[in-house]
Amino acid sequence: METFAAAARELAELSHNFYARGWVLGTSGNFSAVVNRDPLQLAVSPSGVDKGALAADQILLIDEHGEMLSNHPAKASDETPLHLMIVKSRPASAVLHTHSVWSTSLSNLHAADGGVAIEGYEMLKGLAGVRTHEHHEWLPIIENSQDMKTLAEQLNLTLTRQPDAHGVLLRGHGLYTWGKDLREAKRHVEILEFLLEAVGRTRMMKGVGS
Numbered sequence: 001m002e003t004f005a006a007a008a009r010e011l012a013e014l015s016h017n018f019y020a021r022g023w024v025l026g027t028s029g030n031f032s033a034v035v036n037r038d039p040l041q042l043a044v045s046p047s048g049v050d051k052g053a054l055a056a057d058q059i060l061l062i063d064e065h066g067e068m069l070s071n072h073p074a075k076a077s078d079e080t081p082l083h084l085m086i087v088k089s090r091p092a093s094a095v096l097h098t099h100s101v102w103s104t105s106l107s108n109l110h111a112a113d114g115g116v117a118i119e120g121y122e123m124l125k126g127l128a129g130v131r132t133h134e135h136h137e138w139l140p141i142i143e144n145s146q147d148m149k150t151l152a153e154q155l156n157l158t159l160t161r162q163p164d165a166h167g168v169l170l171r172g173h174g175l176y177t178w179g180k181d182l183r184e185a186k187r188h189v190e191i192l193e194f195l196l197e198a199v200g201r202t203r204m205m206k207g208v209g210s
Helices: 004-020 079-089 101-109 122-126 146-161 180-204
Strands: 030-037 039-043 060-063 095-099 115-119 138-142 167-168 173-179
Touching: 004 039, 004 095, 004 115, 004 173, 030 079, 030 146, 039 079, 060 079, 079 146, 079 173, 095 180, 101 167, 101 173, 101 180, 122 180, 138 146, 138 180, 146 167, 173 180
Parallel strands: 138 167
Antiparallel strands: 030 039, 030 095, 039 060, 095 173, 115 138, 167 173
């Protein structure tokens, strides 16, 4: 776990990195890191901030109920309940959410399938616990909603059914992934975004939609 100041610096740096890669353009995306477990406290990105210009002093500190602990005029991301649900139900100390073209497009394309299957790629070995390119990764797709309580409940149900998943796609919205710390969560974003783009580009080149 990180100190709040260290987590804030790392989240801001990560935000700039992801923005440069086109994964969190404009105000899209949100990030969090656990800074204390008992009581649970998270460093989280604020709502409505340009991710290419996010500064460490804009990062907020919240408690296990999503209530603000830091003295700051901004408010936490509307999707904070999803972050809280993940860190409470998974062995995760960081949660990252991106809005890339490929995660958004494939989440729509495969919505009827309930998820995106990825296998046969060497890059799969970048996911925690994966040792072979033969691994079958299933990224579940959840219908998007502006009701965050309902969405958090659906996410919890999905992860209960798919305990080995390394991430989840929100339909027409983007990717959620996590890690035991920020370094692992960042790696999971990089790996999953690569794999989603590889899957999407391969299907485009083949001229097929599934």
